[in-house]
Amino acid sequence: MKFKIAAGFIIPFLIFMASCNSQLAISNSPVFLTISTFAVSSIATPALTLTPSATFLPAQETEVVIPTHVLVADQTHQAFMFTAAPATLEARNVKCKDGFVLEMGLDVIRVSNNQWTLFTCSPKPPSEESQWTPGAVDYGKRYTQIIKTDLTVIWTIQHKIFDYSIIDRPDALLIPYRWTTDGRFLYLFPRYYPGPSGGTDSSFLITRINDLYRINLDTGDFELVLRGEQYGAFALSPNDKLLVYSEHDRPHIIHVKDMEKGADVQVNLNEDIIVAGGFVWNPESTMVVATVGYGKQAGDLYGDLSGTAIFVLNPKDMQPQKVLAKDARVFIPYTCLDNSYWFAQNIVCLYSINDKLDSWNKIFTLNLKTGEVEYLRPFP
Numbered sequence: 475m476k477f478k479i480a481a482g483f484i485i486p487f488l489i490f491m492a493s494c495n496s497q498l499a500i501s502n503s504p505v506f507l508t509i510s511t512f513a514v515s516s517i518a519t520p521a522l523t524l525t526p527s528a529t530f531l532p533a534q535e536t537e538v539v540i541p542t543h544v545l546v547a548d549q550t551h552q553a554f555m556f557t558a559a560p561a562t563l564e565a566r567n568v569k570c571k572d573g574f575v576l577e578m579g580l581d582v583i584r585v586s587n588n589q590w591t592l593f594t595c596s597p598k599p600p601s602e603e604s605q606w607t608p609g610a611v612d613y614g615k616r617y618t619q620i621i622k623t624d625l626t627v628i629w630t631i632q633h634k635i636f637d638y639s640i641i642d643r644p645d646a647l648l649i650p651y652r653w654t655t656d657g658r659f660l661y662l663f664p665r666y667y668p669g670p671s672g673g674t675d676s677s678f679l680i681t682r683i684n685d686l687y688r689i690n691l692d693t694g695d696f697e698l699v700l701r702g703e704q705y706g707a708f709a710l711s712p713n714d715k716l717l718v719y720s721e722h723d724r725p726h727i728i729h730v731k732d733m734e735k736g737a738d739v740q741v742n743l744n745e746d747i748i749v750a751g752g753f754v755w756n757p758e759s760t761m762v763v764a765t766v767g768y769g770k771q772a773g774d775l776y777g778d779l780s781g782t783a784i785f786v787l788n789p790k791d792m793q794p795q796k797v798l799a800k801d802a803r804v805f806i807p808y809t810c811l812d813n814s815y816w817f818a819q820n821i822v823c824l825y826s827i828n829d830k831l832d833s834w835n836k837i838f839t840l841n842l843k844t845g846e847v848e849y850l851r852p853f854p
Contacts, residue, residue, distance in 0.1 A: 567625055570595035574617075577647040578667065587653050590660070590691065594618045594647035605644045613638060618648045620660065620689065629694045636698070640664045640684045651686060654714040661688050661699065661710075675779045675827055676767050678806045679751035681707040707751025711759035716789055718762050720750040728764060730789045741792045743785065748778070752807045754815045754822060762787050763815075763822055763842070765807060768800055777829070779804050786842055797845045803838075804828040810837055810850065817850075825853065 562583055570576050574595040582593045596616045599605035614634035621628050631648065633641075641647065646666035653660050663683045670682060684702040689695065700708065700719065708719035710733075717731040726745050731738040743750070745766055752765035763786055767779040782805050784798040798805075803826040807815050810823035817823050820842045826833040837850045 566591040566623060567621055568593050573598055577616075577645070581649075585650050589623055589657060590653070591621045591623060592618065592648075592650060592660070596644070596647075599644075611644070613642050613646070616641075616647075618662075620691070629689060629691070631689065631696055635696070636687065637685060638664060640702075641666050648687075651683065652710060652714070656714065658690065658692055659688055659714070660691060661686060663687065674776050675804060676749040676769075678827060679707060679749050679765055679767055681705070681709075681751065706749060707753060709753035709755060709762070711755045711762070712757055713759040716755075716759060718753050718755075718764075718787070718789075720764075725750040725766070728787065728794070730762075730787070730792065739789075739792055741787065741794055743794055745783070754807050756816070760788065760790075762789070763807070764794075765805065767804075779828075782806070784840065797842050798840060798847065801847075802828060803831055803833040805838070805840075808837055810839075823850070 563579065566582075566586070568576065568579075568582055568591060575598050576582075577594040577596050579593075582591065586592050594616060595618075596613065597611050599611045604610040616633040616638070618631040618633070619628060620631075633648075641664040643666055646664065648662045649665045651661040651663055663686050686699040686708075688697050688699050703722055705719040706722050706725050708717060710717050715733050717729075717733055719729050719731075721727045721729070725747050726743045727740055728743060728750060729738055729740045743766065746768070747766045748769040749767040750764055752763075754763040755761070756763075763784060766783050766785065768781050768783070770778055770780045781800040781802045783796060783800045784805070785794045785796050787794045805824040806827055808823045808825035809815055811817055815822050817839045821839050822842065824838045824840055824847070826836050826838065828834055835853045837853060839848050839850050840846070841848075
């Protein structure tokens with residue numbers, strides 16, 4: 475009787491302990507997630523009506539700006555990598571020839587648009603360890619393709635036909651500066667990743683792009699627009715017809731080029747400045763705002779500006795008007811409303827980068843008609 479009672483107690487107790495140990499083992503066990511490696515599927519080459527190579531014209535000056543296609547904000551990196559990208563890349567016929575690998579495959583959709591797909595292929599290195607060894611890979615054999623989404627046209631840009639020295643390395647390619655709104659042109663520039671970062675206060679006003687190129691999507695003609703040493707900053711008008719740029723060695727000289735007729739007109743601001751840029755066109759492409767920076771006699775390495783002034787230039791008469799005299803708050807253009815530099819008609823947003831003053835890290839507005847500067851809000 476005593477044995478039966480003891481057994482009746484011990485057996486449930488052992489079952490209870492076994493259950494607890496099992497739960498503890500489960501809750502403390504590591505969880506491993508296996509993710510498949512992403513690879514672009516091989517697909518048959520479609521019948522194309524045109525497969526010409528781009529024609530390179532050694533020197534012609536024009537120019538452009540800004541990528542057109544942006545991923546949906548809530549589309550995560552992982553979702554794009556494992557869900558959207560493979561199907562979309564396959565549908566757009568994104569593939570490299572044998573012995574080549576796709577550069578920055580996750581960026582292909584972002585830099586393309588609804589009519590064209592842009593991607594770059596690089597020679598496969600002998601080994602992963604040798605890819606950074608100088609001369610191990612001939613990046614002059616790289617090529618960039620632009621494929622029409624209906625697969626009827628392919629333009630191929632061989633990198634050996636232009637100065638590719640800035641991207642003579644792994645993780646580099648040609649990327650868009652702007653697809654023009656009329657669909658005729660694509661402006662590109664060579665880019666390597668992760669790219670430059672940091673810099674002086676004056677670097678906020680320059681355009682951090684090396685050489686700028688353009689391809690005619692109707693004819694395949696590929697041309698040099700501006701060399702990096704020619705300019706300090708540039709911006710294409712919203713209608714793609716006018717290009718404004720400052721000279722690299724003479725920042726007080728501002729050019730406005732007619733991209734249709736080729737006429738290039740310049741104006742002298744007659745200011746003792748070290749940088750001019752931060753160009754902001756109005757939506758109608760009839761006026762451009764320019765910010766210029768004055769150097770310091772001495773000072774810290776990065777805070778190289780003693781102040782900034784702001785000019786307005788009308789391309790029709792090329793008579794620059796100074797709307798804000800030299801200001802120690804050191805202003806740069808800022809996108810303050812709906813990703814736009816414009817707060818209202820004739821009113822632009824500015825950001826103060828002089829960390830020695832109370833204005834630092836604050837947003838202001840400038841009325842281009844009256845020259846009045848008003849505090850708007852703290853950053854951001």
